[in-house]
Amino acid sequence: MLIYLKALGCRLNEAELETWAQSFQKQGHQISPQLNQANIIIINSCAVTQEAARKSRQLIRRLHHQNPTAKLVVSGCYATLNESEVAQLIGVDLVVSNQDKSQLVEKTLSELDFQTMPVMSTEAGEHSLFTRGRQRAFIKVQDGCRYRCTFCIVTVARGEEISRPITAIIDEINHLHQQGINEVILTGVHLGGYGTEINLDLSTLIRHILQQTTIPRIRLGSLEPWDLPTDFFSLFENPRLMPHLHLPLQSGCDSVLKRMARRCKTQEFAAIVEKARQQIADFNITTDIIVGFPGETEDEWQQSFDFIKKIGFGDLHIFSYSHRAGTKAATLSDPIRKQVKKQRSKQLHELALSMKQKFIETQLNKESLVLWETPQEDLETGKRLSFGYTPNYLRVAGESHLENSLSLVTLATRTKNYILTGEA
Secondary structure (H helix, E strand, C coil): CEEEEEECCCHHHHHHHHHHHHHHHHCCCEECCCHHHCCEEEEEECCCCHHHHHHHHHHHHHHHHHCCCCEEEEEEHHHHHCHHHHHCCCCEEEECCHHHHHHHHHHHHHHCCCCCCCCCCCCCCCCHHHHCCCCEEEEECEECCCCCCCCCCHHHHHCCCEECCHHHHHHHHHHHHHCCCCEEEEECCCHHHCCHHHCCCHHHHHHHHHHHCCCCEEEECCCCHHHCCCCHHHHHHCCCECCEEECCCECCCHHHHHHHCCCCCHHHHHHHHHHHHHHCCCCEEEEEEEECCCCCCHHHHHHHHHHHHHHCCCEEEEEECCCCCCCHHHHCCCCCCHHHHHHHHHHHHHHHHHHHHHHHHHHCCCEEEEEECCCEECCCCCCEEEEEECCCCCEEEECCCCCCCEEEEEEEEECCCCEEECCC
């Protein structure tokens, strides 16, 4: 069988997609980059916002329309929170909830009556990441979250925290490296909570990975700022741990953070950022911001905007608050008008671009080691360029670079969306 895989939303969904891809290959099936050739379509859906749920529905309908003969399997948070709704969508053959997604491959093959092909199952073939045009692998190290931020529906969809054993994670990374992968991203719903229920912690996991693997690059996924131990930034003395963190702030106003049930105040957040920048050169910190949380006054919004500007993030992920049934925030009074949220979002997007460009300017004329990905035609120049990322997660473009290779380049000039190397 030819399997087409598609994920929406977080890096954890991508990590799960890759696990399924490897499992399908072990069963003797192939991963297809072409939707129209697939016999089975697997969608890992998202429901972090109402917009994400809407996009999940659209994706299900679109993929079925483009390949109506393929069997369609849907998993993920949207499928978990709206199982009966998803099951009734035209074209959906199987819904697998988050609680059962570890058995997704087996359920797909048995319930849809597809047979395995043991003759092919011993052939490793091209790594499924390369088949799907990816050079970096997402490693799921834990699932679930014990905290209950008032806006978050994901904790409802994902359930309690479960951490993977260190040996399993290291084995997966070494296996990926042997197959040609040069960068992994550790990810989870509550990454900083790794190991709590098995008497471990994230720092211990990272140290074991640095000691027991030789993969050139290790990144961390989104990490709650209150989870960082006092010695955490000393880990970045090892150059294999990339100097970039995505630390969700959500608001730059303490009174809003309190209504969100966030566990890190702005003063504590600022101290974390300062420590990171003092200890590691060119450290890049990015964040999430929710605009228009219920009751967000004009004064609270201005406090938030000013704090974000003061920190000077490398980039922002901006979300307009959306009502989610089943969350505590859905019961809060004083909803913010759509037009106000739109105006604040526009203001924040302009600040985000300014901060990003300012950070990029600090990196120009420096040398940086870039991991190059699949070459593609650039819409800005019309040239076929190689794209990749610096250790601190800045997008770089250049000519004549080998896919999935690392090379030292000079960061020369800035365009609207990326940095050009000296030879481009």
